[in-house]
Amino acid sequence: MDLPNLDLLSHVPQRWLEVAEKYLKAIPQVRSRLDKETGTVLAHLEKRLKPYKGTLPSFDRLPAQGRPRDEVLRELEGLERREETRWKEGHVSGAVYHGAEDHIAFVNEVYALHSQSNPLHAELWPSATKFEAEVVAMTANMLGAAEANTGLPPEQHICGSLSSGGTESIMLAIKTYRDWAQETRGITRPEMVLPISAHPAFDKAAHYFGVKSVRVPVGTDYRADVAGMRRALTRNTILLVGSAPSFPHGVIDPIAELSELARKRGLGFHTDACLGGFVLPWAKRLGYPVPPFDFQLPGVTTMSADTHKFGYAAKGTSVVLYRGQALRSHQYFTATEWPGGIYFSPTFSGSRPGGLIAAAWATLVTMGEAGYLEATGRVLETAKALKEGISAIPELHVLGDPLFVIAFGSNTLDIYKVMERMGTRGWDLNGLHKPAAVHLCVTLRHTQPGVAERFLEDLRAAVAHVRENPGEKGTMAPVYGMAGTVPFRGLLSDLLKKYMDLLYKV
Structure with a gap:
């Protein structure tokens, strides 16, 4: 174009x-x-x-007669074989965070056992609410709840719920803050202040819930600008946001400073740890430089952490956490006048897949602390090697100082052409902009023998091709x-x- x-x-x-x-x-x-x-x-x-x-057969209406089950299964198995190669070989950024065959088989077996359960009907499936409560508690304690809860009554302890993913966790938190601010402070035109690097799920929440999103440029290190966010505060501000780490650049915002600013102003503060929630606690224990980001900071009032990313659960679960039941109560929905009876639900969904909740619980209890420490060590060692290899390519530079989400750009080449060239070699990477860059979210798939070396070899070849063919436009690079x-x-x-x-x- x-x-x-x-x-x-x-x-x-x-x-x-x-x-x-x-x-x-x-x-x-x-x-x-x-x-x-x-x-x-x-x-x-x-x-x-x-x-x-x-x-393949396609359907825009129901077939007159149902297809044989064995025929449908053969077709589905064929599609799986065709699509699994790239992610199994570690050719994608993020997407599949564990991927080992025995792990997938175990999670699938757990899901099959509980595929019919639904926490909406707690009296029929009390196991579903047991699993959800324990996943929330385990995640909260991993993220500083034990320290935060010391000396406080139970109703003020860190609590939360499961959602369908990071976007819903974030949206639930913003909806909660909106209602909390209206009830306790009378704010009817709420605003939230966040860095431009924060996930677009916050803008999605703003769009749905009538909250003004005030985006502030990041600093030269790609971290949130504390002074800039302070200047953006108004009488209508209800919360500030920071990422640990940010999706684009993989750097951790100055959560301690931002959350303290929020605490002193009586505002909420949300740490988006959807990517890092199940990495950073273990990275810290392994000796990596991890600044404070969780409920050990008194100004952090909510967090989101994805069990289906580095928590290694099946796709479709995340945890949203609150400092106390009074705040969480604004997340809930109740209906008391419906002819169909009393209705209530804790999240946006009514019915929820109990099989996914069971799979998240089973993943956490079988991984254990030792499992997460081992997995995190492998991911961070691989990320370190990749970061050093990318930095050694003269035409490229790494943005900021990331741990496991590595963004890189170029001052001399069209980085999108490099990304597109990597695509011809089977790699599926994420294109960023403002500034133009590409990133790789390192997962356990990349820790397999030879994957990191192959990535760097292909990247060097892609850079050389773009350098030697400056007039080549590419197909998707102009769109990026x-x-x-x-x-x-x-x-x-x-x-x-x-x-x-x-x-x-x-």
Whole structure:
């Protein structure tokens, strides 16, 4: 996609750009050109996203007669074999965090035993609530609850619930703060202050719950700017946010300073430890430099930590934690006037998959402290070798000082072309922007013999190819470049919505 020179627009106020974009999109010739350009991009994406089209049966309505189960199982097994190679060989960033066959088999067996259970019906499946309560308690104690609870009555202890993933954990926390601030402080136009590196789940929560998201630029070390976030506070601020670590750059924000700022102002503070919650406590015990980030800090009032990432549980569970039951109570929903009876639910979902809750519990109790220490040691040793290898490539530099999520960019090459070239060698990496970079989230898959060495070998070859072929445009690299430079946010948003439409296309 050929992009115009956008440098002249970089200092134009965003509200002016939004007005200009609205009028430009209304011009038929402009609209036609945009549709043509996005159509080209989507046609290319469809080939990658719909590889089974025309080769496997597809259904846009129920078959008149159900297919034989053995036939369906054979088809599913074939799809699994076709798709598992890349992640099993460690060619992806994040995505699958454990992946050993015996671990997967065990988790699947646990899920099968409890596939019909549902904590909505606690009297039928008390095991589901037992598992959930214990997963929350184990996670809380891993994240400083024992120290935080000392000398306090039970109702003030660290508590929480399970959610479907990090995004829901974050959204539950923001919804909770909104309701808490309205009830206790009378705030009806709530705001939260967070660094630009914080996960977009916070913006999603802001969108759904009417909370203004105030984003503050990070410092040169890619960590949250404490002074900048202090200046962004207003009478409507209800909470501050920090990441441990941030998804883009893998660095830990100054949680101690930020949470103390929140505590002194009587505000909430959320540590997003979705990525690091099941890594950092063990990294600290292994002697790595981990700054304080959890409930041992009195200003931290909520946290999120994903059991389905480095907790190694099956996909679909995360933990959201609160400093005390009074705060958590604002997360709950109750209905007392419904003709169908009294209704209540702790999270957004009503029915919830008890099988996933059981699988999370079984994973934590079989891993144990020793298992997490061993796994974390392997991940961090591999990450150290990768960070050193990337830094040794003259054209590349590592952003900040990460532990296990390694972002790297280039001052001389188009890093997106490097990423795309790595794609031709089977690697699936994450493209970042502002600044342009690529990252690799190191998991147990990368600790397998030879994987880190193969990554560095392929990266050196990709860099050499891009350096020696500067005129080569690539196919997706221009799209990543557009995401970081186009000032018209609506254009990019429109493209993303069409991408999601494509996912639902039969």
